[in-house]
Amino acid sequence: MLVFFLYREPTEDDEFVLCTIKVDANGVITMKPNFNHNGKPYRIETDSLGKGDTVVENFLIELISSVL
16 A cells, blocks of 8 residues: 655656556556566656655565466
8 A cells, every 4th residue: 555645735746656457458567567476566756746856666566366
């Protein structure tokens, strides 16, 4: 879970797509970016506080459910 503390009301500029999940006509599921199999986190850099300071957030995408 990502938690951000904003010092103002959030706007659409505060939103980021962390991943996209698509299912094609054959039922094949694709996800971008993929799961973090190597343990190295993905990184987002933003000025989410609106003060000109760059904020860096690292995140992992992990499959935690049991095998289907």
